[in-house]
Amino acid sequence: MRRTISLGVALGDSFGVHPGAWRMPHADPGAYTDVGVQVRAAQAAERGGVDFAFLPDRVFLRDDLSAGPPIFSMEPLMVLTAVARETERIGLVPSASTSFTEPYALARQLRALDVISQGRAGWNAVPSYEPEAFANHGRPMPPREGKYERLHETVQIVQALWGSWEREAGDPDPVSGTFADMSRIRPIDLHGRHVGSRGPLQIPPSRQGQPVVFMPAAGGPSIQAAGMYAGAVIGMPNTIEDGRAQRDMVRRSAIAAGRAPEEILFFAFIGFGLGATHESALERRRTLEDRTDPRPRLAQLSAMLGVRIEPTAADRPLPAEQLERAAAHPRAARARQALALAHEGFSPRDILAHGVLDPNPGLVGTPGAAAHMMQEWFEAGAVDGFVLVIDDLHDGVDVFAGQVSPILRERGLLRADDGPTTLRGRLGLPEQLGLDPRIRGAES
Template sequence: MAKPFHLAWFMNFSVDEWNAPFASGGKPWNGQFYVDMAKAMERACFDYIMIEDTLMISDAYGGSMEAYLKYALMGPKGDPAPLAALIASQTSKMGVVATLSTMAYPPFMLARLCATLDNIAEGRFGWNIVTSGENHAAQNFGMDELPPRQQRYDMADEYVQLVKALWGSWEPGAVVLDRETDTYADFTKVKPINFEGKFFKSRGPLNCVPPVQGRPAFVQAGGSPRGRQFAAETADSIIAAASGVEAMKEYRDDIRKRAAAAGRDPDEVKVFFIVQPILGETDAEAKAKFDRYVGSPSYIAKTLSVIASVTDIDFSQFDLDKELPPLTTNGEQGSLNAFAQWGSGKTLRQLTVENATWGLEGVVGTPETVADRMADVMEQVGGDGFLITSPFQRVSRQYINEVCEGLVPALQRRGVTRTAYTKSTLRDTLKEF
């Protein structure tokens, strides 16, 4: 019997696939499109839906915001927290994860927001922890530029320590609801934390009840060595971009080694690899769909714009038919490394085409073909799951159905993904297998 693995979805509260043949209109701002998507995912027994976010509109590609707004790559987009609350209120079993930046939220505000969302979700909320990797985002919050990456992670370590203390500022049993003494909460079990660190300071306690889970599930994407360390020490679920099975296995093995060294059980750190299946009723139909996708006039500009936005590197300056020169960034170094495949000898054009499936071969085909490939990859890598995404994170109802009504049932028939929820909280769902 094959070992089961987890499924989640990486999406963006932005426009849907508004100008494709099966478009839904490009106006998802009341959230109902994504509520419908979440309901389809819940029927398919996904672990969670993850709402991505960035806090700026980039001009990294070509020194202009044109591509980002023309193609709706960086905007418009909505705040993930209200959408998370809406989705949680309309679902009952699947987890809901929102991206919230340690740069943008004072720790007390984030701790209260997450506690509120976890209570609305009845224990199904997760926080995708990001430090933000773009100077433009820092400039939207009154800074000239981001701190160096090492310092950002040092700050994030302390930030997580602080918010965990705030979630613990209400002891178990603090809410007593004693009618005879007219006591809602026992004040002796709610205490200030008086936290004072190198970067943050907070008196506490929280002025809301603690999260159902004690703390929300922690999701994190760590690609650089320092990012991997933070993720291994902190996260319940890690978002990973790795090109090919060998790189995927190396990443997961490294995370597990780091988690064990930090005193954690490696089995409780679930690595989800981003995958973008292209599906059709026949393999030939899926391949034709893929060829249309990567052959569209705007594909290269869109892809390089997205990579530029998270790395703060202008890829328009490089020859498409040559290898990339060595590059480093104060942005998302892990995303850059996964895209560039250093030492592979591949040209920028080849890298851009391969990015259509996030560097994983064999995920273009029928649901049966792709399910076989995903199961085989997980067996080679050792686990733990996949994070589905769609072209430029823009989804159509057609694509949602192809995945939820086609691919997932094929995976379920192979016994490799869940067919029912057995746990009531997201943290327990992630730990189930």
């Protein structure tokens, strides 16, 4: 068990994940194409000891833009390259699909980011799953098996290309006139059913050798692949028990692939709504809620509780006859919390301010409460770290960095110094250049 919590921050939503964030008076409606948003958030996260910034990706216009911004529209590798130039220690982890780009181009782009950032790149390798993503590339959705077959081939070829330029090729030596030892820069000649490459890659290794592979915990085939290649896995557990089960599964998958379970870190998304006091945290969220269309929000709450809540009744506690009928929806993560709040006499509007519709586990409350929750999950073995999901980017990262990180540091749960400057170093992952020899040939 690691002694300190590893931390990432998800920066996919340029305003924050709360649907009211883009309409706050302080928000710049053009922020969704402004890379300055990710730069400032990454700088704040870096000050708070966060190990990496994660950018999810979808290669199609995913959202109905008639009433809200897209989740992410810019290209993650390019955005993170801009972030790299404005930061010093924070890792940079873009999602990039294995289904559309040839492995040579992926290996080259990710290595360029790794070299530009001096060894801070990661790669969230995903196979894509929405038909629209495939349609944008002129293709029908492939069967899941074929999609993962291509993922295995792509990751193996990318890693082999990363290893095709060995460190022993040396540095340019103007005195002797030798630029590089070409016997250490060699073709890979790997060809699968879907993709292939001759190599070698045209960029030398970075300070960390090669980017850290991340993968999502998204069911059987993804966990099997993660066990083989990933240094970090991001999951979406809702409870400590859930987290433990997913983390165990990921660790077992690493063992099955011939690796040690310590070589793979398990992260969970977590989201907070923070205020100096519990009441001020709720007030901040009420203001965000006020900027949303209440109808779909109340409809979601109604479904959670099994009773119909009209917008005109949003400011009054649920009437007794509704409370009697109300029951927590078994599949809605926060339904039990919502029901308990209703029984305590909170109005629907105030129940929503408690974050019951937030997409990830977390809480609305004080920095102390947030630190306590993280400590509890970590010490229970549910996670090795968290990826923070920010409700309102205007202040969310700064408040976490300024008020939660110091508590975690004081408790010895977060690194006290600035820490290493490579991502591999920050996550305590072993050196790797090229394909892991324990995995070689497993799939191709």
